[in-house]
Amino acid sequence: MPLDRGLDSARVALKVGLGLAAFLAGLDKFFNLLADWGAYLSPLASAVLPISAVTFMRVAGVVEMAVGLAILTRWTRIGSYVAAVWLLAIAAKNLAMFGGCCVAFRPSADTPQRRANASDPLQRQPADVRTRPAIGLLTRLALIAVAIAAVAGTFACFGGVRSDALTPARIVDRFEQVDGVHSGFRRNHAKGLGVSGSFESNGNGVRLSKAAVFEPGRVPVIGRFSLDGGQPYQPDRPNTRRGLGLQFSLPNGELWRTAMINFPLFPVRTPEIFYERLLAFKQDPATGESDPSKVKAFEDRHPETVDVLKKITAEPRSSGFGNTTFYGLNTFLLTNAAGVTIPVRWILKPMQPFEAAGAAPPDRNYLFHDLITQVHRQPLRWRLIVIVGTPADPTNDPSIGWPADREQVDVGTLTLDRVEAEEFSAATDIFFDPLMLPSGMAPSDDPVLRVRSPVYSQSHTRRAGETRQPSAITPADVKTGE
Ligand code: HEM
Numbered sequence: 001m002p003l004d005r006g007l008d009s010a011r012v013a014l015k016v017g018l019g020l021a022a023f024l025a026g027l028d029k030f031f032n033l034l035a036d037w038g039a040y041l042s043p044l045a046s047a048v049l050p051i052s053a054v055t056f057m058r059v060a061g062v063v064e065m066a067v068g069l070a071i072l073t074r075w076t077r078i079g080s081y082v083a084a085v086w087l088l089a090i091a092a093k094n095l096a097m098f099g100g101c102c103v104a105f106r107p108s109a110d111t112p113q114r115r116a117n118a119s120d121p122l123q124r125q126p127a128d129v130r131t132r133p134a135i136g137l138l139t140r141l142a143l144i145a146v147a148i149a150a151v152a153g154t155f156a157c158f159g160g161v162r163s164d165a166l167t168p169a170r171i172v173d174r175f176e177q178v179d180g181v182h183s184g185f186r187r188n189h190a191k192g193l194g195v196s197g198s199f200e201s202n203g204n205g206v207r208l209s210k211a212a213v214f215e216p217g218r219v220p221v222i223g224r225f226s227l228d229g230g231q232p233y234q235p236d237r238p239n240t241r242r243g244l245g246l247q248f249s250l251p252n253g254e255l256w257r258t259a260m261i262n263f264p265l266f267p268v269r270t271p272e273i274f275y276e277r278l279l280a281f282k283q284d285p286a287t288g289e290s291d292p293s294k295v296k297a298f299e300d301r302h303p304e305t306v307d308v309l310k311k312i313t314a315e316p317r318s319s320g321f322g323n324t325t326f327y328g329l330n331t332f333l334l335t336n337a338a339g340v341t342i343p344v345r346w347i348l349k350p351m352q353p354f355e356a357a358g359a360a361p362p363d364r365n366y367l368f369h370d371l372i373t374q375v376h377r378q379p380l381r382w383r384l385i386v387i388v389g390t391p392a393d394p395t396n397d398p399s400i401g402w403p404a405d406r407e408q409v410d411v412g413t414l415t416l417d418r419v420e421a422e423e424f425s426a427a428t429d430i431f432f433d434p435l436m437l438p439s440g441m442a443p444s445d446d447p448v449l450r451v452r453s454p455v456y457s458q459s460h461t462r463r464a465g466e467t468r469q470p471s472a473i474t475p476a477d478v479k480t481g482e
Contacts, residue, residue: 015076018150022083023068029061037061076164084150091147166272168454172462174275178282179230184468186431187459189243189259191234192226193368193473194425197379197416199248205411208342208386209334211440212250214411222247223416224427225321225371228261229283233472236367237288238317238357244326244348245432246414254439259432259452260326260348263312266398271451273302308399317357321371322380323350330434330449331395333442334386343389343444345402348382348414368473369480372419376481379417383410395444421475431460 028034037057046053067086070079175187182190198218205214213219227234228241245259268274280298281290299306318324326348335341352374363369374380388407394400422428435443435453443449 015071015080018080018083019068019071019076021068022064022071022079022086026061026064026066026068029057029064087147087150091144166275166451168451168458171271171275171451171455172458174278175230175459178278182230182232182469183466184463185230185232186226186463187230189226189228189245190230190232191368191472192224192243192422192427193371193471193478194420194422194427195223195225195375195416196418196420196426197221197223197414199384199412199414201412202410204409205386206336208336208344208388208409208411209440210337211256211334211438212252212254213248213256213438214440215251217251219251220249221414221416222249222426222430224425224430224432225368227367231285232469234285235288235360235364237360238319240288242321242324242326242367244321244324245427245430247427247430247432247436250438252438255436256438256441257430257432257434257436258328258346259434259456260328260346262317262324262326263329264315264325264327265308265312265401266329266448267308267312268302268305268448269397269399270447273305274448276301277305305399311401318350319355319357319370320367320374322374323352323354325349326382328434329398330446330452331389331393331398331444332437332449333395333444335440335442341442343393343395345387345389347385347387349385351381351383351413365473365477369477372473372478373481375416375419379415381416382414384412384414385409386411396446398446398448419478421473421478422471423475429464431456433457 025034029037032038038052038054040057041049041053049056051059064086067079067082070076071083072079172187179187179190186192197220199213199221200218201214201216203214203216205211206216208214224243224245226243226245227236228243234240242262243259244261246257248256250256268277277298280294282294283290328346331343331345333341334344360366386409387402388409389395389402390406393402393406420427433453433456434449437443
Protein backbone atom coordinates (compact mmCIF):
# COMPACT_ATOMS: atom_id res chain seq x y z
CA MET A 1 0.00 0.00 0.00
CA PRO A 2 1.48 3.43 -0.89
CA LEU A 3 2.78 5.34 2.14
CA ASP A 4 0.25 8.16 2.01
CA ARG A 5 -2.71 5.81 1.69
CA GLY A 6 -1.25 3.78 4.56
CA LEU A 7 -0.96 6.93 6.66
CA ASP A 8 -4.53 7.90 5.82
CA SER A 9 -5.82 4.46 6.82
CA ALA A 10 -3.78 4.53 10.03
CA ARG A 11 -5.20 7.96 10.83
CA VAL A 12 -8.78 6.84 10.24
CA ALA A 13 -8.24 3.65 12.26
CA LEU A 14 -6.71 5.61 15.13
CA LYS A 15 -9.41 8.26 14.98
CA VAL A 16 -12.25 5.73 15.11
CA GLY A 17 -10.48 3.44 17.59
CA LEU A 18 -9.44 6.18 19.99
CA GLY A 19 -12.73 8.04 19.72
CA LEU A 20 -14.85 4.94 20.33
CA ALA A 21 -12.58 3.73 23.14
CA ALA A 22 -12.80 7.07 24.94
CA PHE A 23 -16.57 7.31 24.46
CA LEU A 24 -17.28 3.73 25.58
CA ALA A 25 -14.89 3.98 28.54
CA GLY A 26 -16.78 7.12 29.61
CA LEU A 27 -20.17 5.47 29.15
CA ASP A 28 -19.05 2.51 31.23
CA LYS A 29 -18.55 4.81 34.23
CA PHE A 30 -22.36 4.62 34.53
CA PHE A 31 -22.68 0.86 33.96
CA ASN A 32 -19.54 -0.66 35.53
CA LEU A 33 -19.29 -3.42 32.94
CA LEU A 34 -15.56 -3.14 32.31
CA ALA A 35 -14.59 -2.41 35.90
CA ASP A 36 -15.93 -1.43 39.25
CA TRP A 37 -15.23 2.25 38.73
CA GLY A 38 -16.37 3.34 42.19
CA ALA A 39 -13.43 1.37 43.55
CA TYR A 40 -10.95 2.59 40.96
CA LEU A 41 -9.43 5.44 42.90
CA SER A 42 -6.75 4.88 45.51
CA PRO A 43 -7.97 5.03 49.13
CA LEU A 44 -6.05 8.27 49.60
CA ALA A 45 -7.65 9.92 46.58
CA SER A 46 -11.10 8.75 47.67
CA ALA A 47 -10.54 10.18 51.13
CA VAL A 48 -9.54 13.68 49.98
CA LEU A 49 -12.26 14.08 47.33
CA PRO A 50 -15.08 16.46 48.29
CA ILE A 51 -17.51 14.22 46.33
CA SER A 52 -18.01 10.46 46.43
CA ALA A 53 -15.70 8.30 44.31
CA VAL A 54 -18.71 7.12 42.28
CA THR A 55 -19.77 10.69 41.43
CA PHE A 56 -16.17 11.62 40.63
CA MET A 57 -15.82 8.69 38.24
CA ARG A 58 -19.11 9.58 36.55
CA VAL A 59 -17.89 13.14 36.00
CA ALA A 60 -14.70 11.63 34.55
CA GLY A 61 -16.96 9.46 32.36
CA VAL A 62 -18.74 12.52 30.98
CA VAL A 63 -15.38 14.10 30.16
CA GLU A 64 -14.26 10.90 28.42
CA MET A 65 -17.45 10.74 26.37
CA ALA A 66 -17.01 14.38 25.34
CA VAL A 67 -13.39 13.69 24.35
CA GLY A 68 -14.50 10.61 22.38
CA LEU A 69 -17.14 12.61 20.50
CA ALA A 70 -14.62 15.39 19.83
CA ILE A 71 -12.20 12.87 18.31
CA LEU A 72 -14.92 11.26 16.21
CA THR A 73 -16.24 14.56 14.88
CA ARG A 74 -14.49 17.72 13.72
CA TRP A 75 -12.42 18.44 16.83
CA THR A 76 -10.19 15.39 16.31
CA ARG A 77 -6.97 17.23 16.95
CA ILE A 78 -7.85 18.87 20.27
CA GLY A 79 -9.71 15.74 21.40
CA SER A 80 -6.72 13.57 20.66
CA TYR A 81 -4.42 15.84 22.65
CA VAL A 82 -6.73 15.63 25.67
CA ALA A 83 -6.95 11.82 25.23
CA ALA A 84 -3.17 11.63 25.05
CA VAL A 85 -2.77 13.51 28.33
CA TRP A 86 -5.53 11.37 29.86
CA LEU A 87 -3.83 8.13 28.78
CA LEU A 88 -0.49 9.34 30.09
CA ALA A 89 -2.12 10.06 33.44
CA ILE A 90 -3.51 6.50 33.52
CA ALA A 91 -0.09 5.09 32.64
CA ALA A 92 1.52 7.23 35.38
CA LYS A 93 -1.07 6.09 37.90
CA ASN A 94 -0.43 2.46 37.10
CA LEU A 95 3.31 2.99 37.36
CA ALA A 96 2.93 4.78 40.69
CA MET A 97 0.69 2.05 42.07
CA PHE A 98 3.02 -0.83 41.31
CA GLY A 99 2.81 -3.27 44.15
CA GLY A 100 -0.54 -1.98 45.25
CA CYS A 101 -3.92 -3.02 43.96
CA CYS A 102 -5.19 -0.06 42.12
CA VAL A 103 -6.93 -1.19 38.96
CA ALA A 104 -10.47 -2.20 39.59
CA PHE A 105 -10.97 -4.84 36.94
CA ARG A 106 -13.83 -7.08 37.73
CA PRO A 107 -12.64 -10.01 39.82
CA SER A 108 -12.95 -13.36 38.12
CA ALA A 109 -15.25 -14.68 40.79
CA ASP A 110 -18.05 -12.20 40.18
CA THR A 111 -20.43 -13.30 42.92
CA PRO A 112 -23.94 -11.90 43.44
CA GLN A 113 -22.68 -10.48 46.76
CA ARG A 114 -19.89 -8.61 44.99
CA ARG A 115 -22.32 -7.31 42.39
CA ALA A 116 -24.62 -6.09 45.13
CA ASN A 117 -21.72 -4.35 46.85
CA ALA A 118 -20.52 -2.83 43.63
CA SER A 119 -23.88 -1.25 42.93
CA ASP A 120 -24.10 0.15 46.43
CA PRO A 121 -21.55 2.91 46.95
CA LEU A 122 -21.89 2.61 50.71
CA GLN A 123 -20.77 -0.99 50.59
CA ARG A 124 -17.79 -0.20 48.40
CA GLN A 125 -15.04 0.48 50.87
CA PRO A 126 -11.36 0.89 50.11
CA ALA A 127 -10.76 -2.29 52.10
CA ASP A 128 -12.95 -4.08 49.60
CA VAL A 129 -10.75 -2.80 46.84
CA ARG A 130 -7.66 -4.11 48.54
CA THR A 131 -9.18 -7.58 48.74
CA ARG A 132 -9.67 -7.83 44.96
CA PRO A 133 -7.12 -9.95 43.21
CA ALA A 134 -4.25 -7.74 42.05
CA ILE A 135 -3.77 -7.59 38.30
CA GLY A 136 -0.50 -9.21 37.29
CA LEU A 137 2.69 -7.40 36.59
CA LEU A 138 2.57 -8.33 32.90
CA THR A 139 -1.01 -7.08 32.50
CA ARG A 140 -0.09 -3.79 34.12
CA LEU A 141 3.03 -3.43 31.96
CA ALA A 142 0.89 -4.19 28.91
CA LEU A 143 -1.61 -1.49 29.98
CA ILE A 144 1.18 1.05 30.31
CA ALA A 145 2.64 0.04 26.95
CA VAL A 146 -0.78 0.35 25.27
CA ALA A 147 -1.34 3.78 26.82
CA ILE A 148 2.09 5.01 25.72
CA ALA A 149 1.66 3.52 22.21
CA ALA A 150 -1.74 5.19 21.90
CA VAL A 151 -0.22 8.52 22.96
CA ALA A 152 2.67 8.14 20.48
CA GLY A 153 0.25 7.16 17.69
CA THR A 154 -2.02 10.05 18.55
CA PHE A 155 0.80 12.56 18.27
CA ALA A 156 2.19 10.97 15.11
CA CYS A 157 -1.17 11.05 13.37
CA PHE A 158 -2.84 14.14 14.76
CA GLY A 159 0.02 16.16 16.19
CA GLY A 160 2.46 16.21 13.29
CA VAL A 161 -0.17 16.05 10.57
CA ARG A 162 -3.57 17.71 10.88
CA SER A 163 -6.29 15.14 10.67
CA ASP A 164 -7.99 17.12 7.91
CA ALA A 165 -4.68 17.78 6.16
CA LEU A 166 -4.71 17.59 2.40
CA THR A 167 -2.36 14.69 1.65
CA PRO A 168 -1.07 13.74 -1.82
CA ALA A 169 -3.19 10.56 -1.56
CA ARG A 170 -6.33 12.62 -0.96
CA ILE A 171 -5.58 14.83 -3.95
CA VAL A 172 -5.15 11.77 -6.17
CA ASP A 173 -8.35 10.30 -4.67
CA ARG A 174 -10.10 13.50 -5.78
CA PHE A 175 -8.89 13.02 -9.38
CA GLU A 176 -10.28 9.47 -9.22
CA GLN A 177 -13.55 10.74 -7.76
CA VAL A 178 -13.94 13.20 -10.63
CA ASP A 179 -12.69 11.12 -13.58
CA GLY A 180 -12.89 7.52 -12.34
CA VAL A 181 -10.00 5.06 -12.24
CA HIS A 182 -8.61 4.12 -15.63
CA SER A 183 -6.28 1.20 -15.13
CA GLY A 184 -2.64 2.02 -15.78
CA PHE A 185 -3.23 5.67 -16.75
CA ARG A 186 -2.06 8.91 -15.18
CA ARG A 187 -4.66 10.31 -12.79
CA ASN A 188 -4.32 13.65 -14.55
CA HIS A 189 -3.22 14.35 -18.12
CA ALA A 190 -4.24 10.76 -18.86
CA LYS A 191 -4.51 11.15 -22.63
CA GLY A 192 -1.13 11.64 -24.22
CA LEU A 193 1.52 10.79 -26.74
CA GLY A 194 5.27 10.29 -26.33
CA VAL A 195 7.85 12.36 -28.22
CA SER A 196 11.61 12.67 -28.23
CA GLY A 197 14.30 14.98 -29.55
CA SER A 198 16.94 17.28 -28.14
CA PHE A 199 17.64 20.63 -26.52
CA GLU A 200 20.40 22.81 -27.91
CA SER A 201 21.61 25.37 -25.37
CA ASN A 202 23.04 28.60 -26.76
CA GLY A 203 24.95 29.38 -23.55
CA ASN A 204 22.88 32.47 -22.65
CA GLY A 205 21.62 30.78 -19.50
CA VAL A 206 25.08 30.29 -17.98
CA ARG A 207 25.04 33.75 -16.39
CA LEU A 208 21.71 32.88 -14.71
CA SER A 209 22.46 29.38 -13.45
CA LYS A 210 25.29 26.91 -13.12
CA ALA A 211 22.87 24.12 -14.16
CA ALA A 212 24.57 21.91 -16.77
CA VAL A 213 21.58 22.24 -19.10
CA PHE A 214 22.63 25.84 -19.80
CA GLU A 215 26.18 24.94 -20.89
CA PRO A 216 26.42 25.36 -24.68
CA GLY A 217 25.65 22.07 -26.41
CA ARG A 218 22.93 19.56 -27.16
CA VAL A 219 21.25 17.14 -24.73
CA PRO A 220 18.67 14.40 -25.42
CA VAL A 221 15.05 15.02 -24.43
CA ILE A 222 12.11 12.69 -23.82
CA GLY A 223 8.66 14.31 -23.75
CA ARG A 224 4.93 13.77 -23.67
CA PHE A 225 2.09 15.89 -25.04
CA SER A 226 -1.14 15.49 -23.13
CA LEU A 227 -4.62 16.77 -22.39
CA ASP A 228 -5.72 17.78 -18.92
CA GLY A 229 -7.98 15.48 -16.92
CA GLY A 230 -8.04 11.85 -15.91
CA GLN A 231 -10.00 10.62 -18.98
CA PRO A 232 -7.65 8.72 -21.31
CA TYR A 233 -10.23 8.44 -24.12
CA GLN A 234 -11.73 11.95 -23.96
CA PRO A 235 -12.29 13.61 -27.33
CA ASP A 236 -9.78 16.34 -28.25
CA ARG A 237 -11.33 19.77 -27.78
CA PRO A 238 -9.72 23.13 -28.61
CA ASN A 239 -10.23 24.53 -25.11
CA THR A 240 -9.02 21.56 -23.07
CA ARG A 241 -5.82 22.44 -21.24
CA ARG A 242 -2.78 21.06 -23.09
CA GLY A 243 0.34 19.79 -21.41
CA LEU A 244 3.94 19.07 -22.31
CA GLY A 245 6.19 17.11 -19.97
CA LEU A 246 9.93 17.11 -20.69
CA GLN A 247 12.97 15.29 -19.34
CA PHE A 248 16.44 16.60 -20.22
CA SER A 249 19.32 14.13 -19.70
CA LEU A 250 22.38 16.19 -18.81
CA PRO A 251 25.98 15.14 -19.62
CA ASN A 252 26.86 14.92 -15.90
CA GLY A 253 24.13 12.30 -15.35
CA GLU A 254 21.60 14.71 -13.82
CA LEU A 255 18.01 14.87 -15.04
CA TRP A 256 15.86 17.98 -15.38
CA ARG A 257 12.12 17.42 -15.57
CA THR A 258 9.50 20.04 -16.18
CA ALA A 259 5.78 19.83 -17.00
CA MET A 260 4.17 22.86 -18.61
CA ILE A 261 0.69 23.83 -19.76
CA ASN A 262 -0.77 26.17 -22.38
CA PHE A 263 -2.45 28.48 -19.83
CA PRO A 264 -0.60 31.70 -18.98
CA LEU A 265 -1.76 31.47 -15.33
CA PHE A 266 -2.68 28.65 -12.98
CA PRO A 267 -6.37 29.08 -12.02
CA VAL A 268 -5.73 28.94 -8.24
CA ARG A 269 -3.03 29.84 -5.77
CA THR A 270 -3.03 26.88 -3.35
CA PRO A 271 -3.38 23.08 -3.48
CA GLU A 272 -6.40 23.31 -1.14
CA ILE A 273 -8.31 25.55 -3.56
CA PHE A 274 -7.23 23.34 -6.45
CA TYR A 275 -8.65 20.31 -4.61
CA GLU A 276 -11.97 22.09 -4.15
CA ARG A 277 -11.99 23.34 -7.74
CA LEU A 278 -11.48 19.88 -9.20
CA LEU A 279 -14.86 18.78 -7.91
CA ALA A 280 -16.64 22.06 -8.62
CA PHE A 281 -15.50 22.01 -12.27
CA LYS A 282 -16.17 18.28 -12.81
CA GLN A 283 -17.24 17.97 -16.44
CA ASP A 284 -20.11 16.10 -17.95
CA PRO A 285 -18.26 13.57 -20.17
CA ALA A 286 -20.83 13.98 -22.97
CA THR A 287 -20.66 17.76 -23.29
CA GLY A 288 -17.38 18.66 -21.62
CA GLU A 289 -19.33 21.26 -19.60
CA SER A 290 -19.28 21.78 -15.82
CA ASP A 291 -22.37 22.22 -13.65
CA PRO A 292 -22.90 26.04 -13.55
CA SER A 293 -24.39 25.98 -10.03
CA LYS A 294 -21.35 24.18 -8.61
CA VAL A 295 -19.00 26.51 -10.45
CA LYS A 296 -20.89 29.51 -9.08
CA ALA A 297 -20.76 28.18 -5.52
CA PHE A 298 -16.98 27.69 -5.89
CA GLU A 299 -16.54 31.18 -7.34
CA ASP A 300 -18.58 32.69 -4.51
CA ARG A 301 -16.18 31.06 -2.06
CA HIS A 302 -13.10 32.09 -4.07
CA PRO A 303 -13.98 35.30 -5.92
CA GLU A 304 -10.33 35.99 -6.73
CA THR A 305 -10.37 33.02 -9.15
CA VAL A 306 -13.00 34.66 -11.38
CA ASP A 307 -10.57 37.28 -12.64
CA VAL A 308 -7.84 34.72 -13.15
CA LEU A 309 -10.14 32.57 -15.27
CA LYS A 310 -11.14 35.62 -17.34
CA LYS A 311 -7.47 36.31 -18.09
CA ILE A 312 -6.88 32.66 -19.00
CA THR A 313 -9.86 32.44 -21.34
CA ALA A 314 -9.04 35.78 -22.97
CA GLU A 315 -5.85 34.22 -24.33
CA PRO A 316 -6.53 32.86 -27.86
CA ARG A 317 -6.09 29.08 -28.26
CA SER A 318 -3.85 27.86 -31.05
CA SER A 319 -4.91 25.29 -33.65
CA GLY A 320 -2.68 22.44 -32.46
CA PHE A 321 0.05 21.25 -30.11
CA GLY A 322 2.80 22.37 -32.49
CA ASN A 323 1.99 26.09 -32.36
CA THR A 324 1.17 26.18 -28.65
CA THR A 325 3.07 28.28 -26.10
CA PHE A 326 3.72 26.24 -22.95
CA TYR A 327 4.11 27.94 -19.56
CA GLY A 328 6.02 26.54 -16.58
CA LEU A 329 3.89 28.83 -14.33
CA ASN A 330 5.56 28.02 -11.00
CA THR A 331 8.52 30.09 -9.88
CA PHE A 332 11.98 28.51 -9.51
CA LEU A 333 15.26 29.84 -8.16
CA LEU A 334 18.39 29.84 -10.30
CA THR A 335 21.85 30.13 -8.78
CA ASN A 336 24.88 30.95 -10.93
CA ALA A 337 28.55 30.07 -10.44
CA ALA A 338 29.08 33.31 -8.45
CA GLY A 339 26.40 32.22 -5.98
CA VAL A 340 23.81 34.80 -7.09
CA THR A 341 20.23 33.50 -6.83
CA ILE A 342 17.31 34.91 -8.83
CA PRO A 343 13.61 33.97 -9.14
CA VAL A 344 12.55 32.84 -12.62
CA ARG A 345 9.69 31.37 -14.59
CA TRP A 346 10.02 29.75 -17.98
CA ILE A 347 8.02 29.34 -21.15
CA LEU A 348 8.39 27.51 -24.46
CA LYS A 349 7.60 29.73 -27.46
CA PRO A 350 6.72 27.78 -30.61
CA MET A 351 8.69 28.45 -33.78
CA GLN A 352 5.69 27.14 -35.76
CA PRO A 353 3.42 30.05 -36.79
CA PHE A 354 0.32 30.82 -34.73
CA GLU A 355 -3.06 29.90 -36.14
CA ALA A 356 -6.23 30.33 -34.08
CA ALA A 357 -8.17 27.21 -33.08
CA GLY A 358 -11.40 26.52 -34.94
CA ALA A 359 -14.25 24.22 -33.94
CA ALA A 360 -13.25 20.62 -33.23
CA PRO A 361 -13.50 18.40 -36.34
CA PRO A 362 -15.26 14.99 -36.15
CA ASP A 363 -11.97 13.12 -35.51
CA ARG A 364 -11.96 12.56 -31.72
CA ASN A 365 -8.15 12.52 -31.72
CA TYR A 366 -7.50 15.34 -34.17
CA LEU A 367 -4.98 17.22 -32.01
CA PHE A 368 -2.79 14.14 -31.63
CA HIS A 369 -3.25 13.00 -35.23
CA ASP A 370 -2.20 16.48 -36.47
CA LEU A 371 0.82 16.35 -34.17
CA ILE A 372 1.86 12.98 -35.63
CA THR A 373 1.47 14.28 -39.20
CA GLN A 374 3.47 17.43 -38.44
CA VAL A 375 6.37 15.62 -36.77
CA HIS A 376 6.56 13.12 -39.63
CA ARG A 377 6.76 16.08 -42.01
CA GLN A 378 9.43 18.07 -40.13
CA PRO A 379 10.77 18.48 -36.56
CA LEU A 380 8.84 20.88 -34.32
CA ARG A 381 10.79 23.59 -32.48
CA TRP A 382 10.32 25.85 -29.47
CA ARG A 383 12.55 28.48 -27.89
CA LEU A 384 13.08 28.05 -24.16
CA ILE A 385 12.70 31.50 -22.58
CA VAL A 386 13.69 32.18 -18.98
CA ILE A 387 11.83 35.16 -17.46
CA VAL A 388 13.78 36.89 -14.72
CA GLY A 389 11.73 38.13 -11.76
CA THR A 390 12.43 41.07 -9.48
CA PRO A 391 12.00 41.18 -5.69
CA ALA A 392 8.55 42.74 -6.32
CA ASP A 393 7.27 39.68 -8.18
CA PRO A 394 5.33 37.03 -6.24
CA THR A 395 7.13 33.71 -6.14
CA ASN A 396 4.46 31.80 -4.23
CA ASP A 397 1.42 32.35 -6.41
CA PRO A 398 1.15 30.86 -9.93
CA SER A 399 -2.24 32.53 -10.42
CA ILE A 400 -0.55 35.96 -10.62
CA GLY A 401 1.41 36.84 -13.75
CA TRP A 402 4.59 38.89 -13.68
CA PRO A 403 4.69 42.23 -15.53
CA ALA A 404 5.29 41.86 -19.27
CA ASP A 405 8.44 44.01 -19.19
CA ARG A 406 10.51 41.48 -17.20
CA GLU A 407 13.80 40.46 -18.79
CA GLN A 408 13.38 37.43 -21.05
CA VAL A 409 16.46 35.34 -21.85
CA ASP A 410 16.33 32.96 -24.82
CA VAL A 411 18.47 30.07 -23.57
CA GLY A 412 18.14 27.57 -26.41
CA THR A 413 15.97 25.53 -28.76
CA LEU A 414 13.90 22.44 -28.10
CA THR A 415 13.53 20.17 -31.13
CA LEU A 416 11.03 17.30 -31.14
CA ASP A 417 11.52 15.00 -34.12
CA ARG A 418 9.97 11.66 -33.09
CA VAL A 419 6.50 10.66 -31.97
CA GLU A 420 6.09 7.46 -29.99
CA ALA A 421 2.95 5.56 -29.03
CA GLU A 422 2.54 5.39 -25.26
CA GLU A 423 2.85 1.61 -25.51
CA PHE A 424 6.52 2.06 -26.54
CA SER A 425 7.53 5.52 -25.30
CA ALA A 426 10.00 5.93 -22.43
CA ALA A 427 7.82 8.89 -21.35
CA THR A 428 5.01 6.57 -20.29
CA ASP A 429 6.80 5.41 -17.17
CA ILE A 430 8.30 8.79 -16.31
CA PHE A 431 6.45 11.13 -14.02
CA PHE A 432 7.44 14.63 -14.95
CA ASP A 433 8.19 15.70 -11.40
CA PRO A 434 8.82 19.47 -11.46
CA LEU A 435 11.13 19.10 -8.46
CA MET A 436 13.55 16.87 -10.36
CA LEU A 437 16.01 19.72 -10.79
CA PRO A 438 19.73 19.82 -11.59
CA SER A 439 22.19 21.60 -9.31
CA GLY A 440 21.81 25.35 -9.96
CA MET A 441 17.98 25.19 -9.96
CA ALA A 442 15.79 25.04 -6.86
CA PRO A 443 12.08 25.25 -6.04
CA SER A 444 10.57 28.51 -4.81
CA ASP A 445 8.17 28.83 -1.88
CA ASP A 446 5.17 28.21 -4.19
CA PRO A 447 2.84 25.74 -2.40
CA VAL A 448 1.36 24.54 -5.71
CA LEU A 449 4.84 23.66 -6.96
CA ARG A 450 5.72 21.83 -3.77
CA VAL A 451 2.58 19.67 -3.76
CA ARG A 452 3.03 18.57 -7.36
CA SER A 453 6.00 16.32 -6.75
CA PRO A 454 4.41 14.00 -4.14
CA VAL A 455 1.08 14.03 -6.01
CA TYR A 456 2.72 12.97 -9.30
CA SER A 457 4.62 10.31 -7.40
CA GLN A 458 1.37 9.05 -5.84
CA SER A 459 -0.33 8.94 -9.25
CA HIS A 460 2.69 7.11 -10.66
CA THR A 461 2.69 4.53 -7.85
CA ARG A 462 -0.98 3.77 -8.42
CA ARG A 463 -0.77 3.46 -12.20
CA ALA A 464 2.51 1.51 -12.11
CA GLY A 465 0.79 -1.23 -10.11
CA GLU A 466 -2.10 -1.63 -12.57
CA THR A 467 -2.64 -3.44 -15.85
CA ARG A 468 -2.52 -0.85 -18.58
CA GLN A 469 -5.30 -0.56 -21.11
CA PRO A 470 -4.43 0.48 -24.72
CA SER A 471 -3.99 4.22 -25.28
CA ALA A 472 -6.40 6.23 -27.41
CA ILE A 473 -3.57 7.02 -29.82
CA THR A 474 -2.45 3.61 -31.07
CA PRO A 475 0.92 2.47 -32.45
CA ALA A 476 -0.84 2.23 -35.85
CA ASP A 477 -1.87 5.92 -35.57
CA VAL A 478 1.75 6.84 -34.93
CA LYS A 479 2.96 4.95 -38.02
CA THR A 480 0.44 6.71 -40.28
CA GLY A 481 2.23 8.98 -42.74
CA GLU A 482 5.72 7.84 -41.66
C1 HEM B 1 -2.09 21.55 -7.32
C2 HEM B 1 -1.56 21.53 -8.51
C3 HEM B 1 -1.41 20.31 -9.39
C4 HEM B 1 -1.77 19.02 -9.20
C5 HEM B 1 -2.45 18.43 -7.99
C6 HEM B 1 -1.39 18.27 -10.37
C7 HEM B 1 -1.58 16.90 -10.56
C8 HEM B 1 -1.09 16.15 -11.60
C9 HEM B 1 -1.08 14.71 -11.69
C10 HEM B 1 -1.66 13.76 -10.67
C11 HEM B 1 -0.48 14.36 -12.85
C12 HEM B 1 -0.20 12.94 -13.36
C13 HEM B 1 1.21 12.53 -12.93
C14 HEM B 1 1.66 11.17 -13.45
O1 HEM B 1 1.02 10.14 -13.15
O2 HEM B 1 2.70 11.13 -14.14
C15 HEM B 1 -0.14 15.58 -13.51
C16 HEM B 1 0.44 15.65 -14.72
C17 HEM B 1 0.75 16.81 -15.32
N1 HEM B 1 0.68 18.09 -14.79
FE1 HEM B 1 -0.05 18.60 -13.03
N2 HEM B 1 -0.82 19.13 -11.27
C18 HEM B 1 -0.81 20.38 -10.69
C19 HEM B 1 -0.32 21.53 -11.21
C20 HEM B 1 0.24 21.61 -12.44
C21 HEM B 1 0.81 22.78 -13.00
C22 HEM B 1 0.94 24.14 -12.29
C23 HEM B 1 1.24 22.44 -14.24
C24 HEM B 1 1.93 23.27 -15.27
C25 HEM B 1 2.65 24.30 -15.06
C26 HEM B 1 0.95 21.05 -14.46
C27 HEM B 1 1.21 20.32 -15.59
C28 HEM B 1 1.10 18.97 -15.74
C29 HEM B 1 1.43 18.24 -16.94
C30 HEM B 1 1.92 18.82 -18.25
C31 HEM B 1 1.24 16.90 -16.67
C32 HEM B 1 1.41 15.73 -17.63
C33 HEM B 1 2.84 15.26 -17.57
C34 HEM B 1 2.94 13.92 -18.23
O3 HEM B 1 2.72 13.86 -19.45
O4 HEM B 1 3.24 12.96 -17.55
N3 HEM B 1 0.34 20.57 -13.34
N4 HEM B 1 -0.52 16.66 -12.74
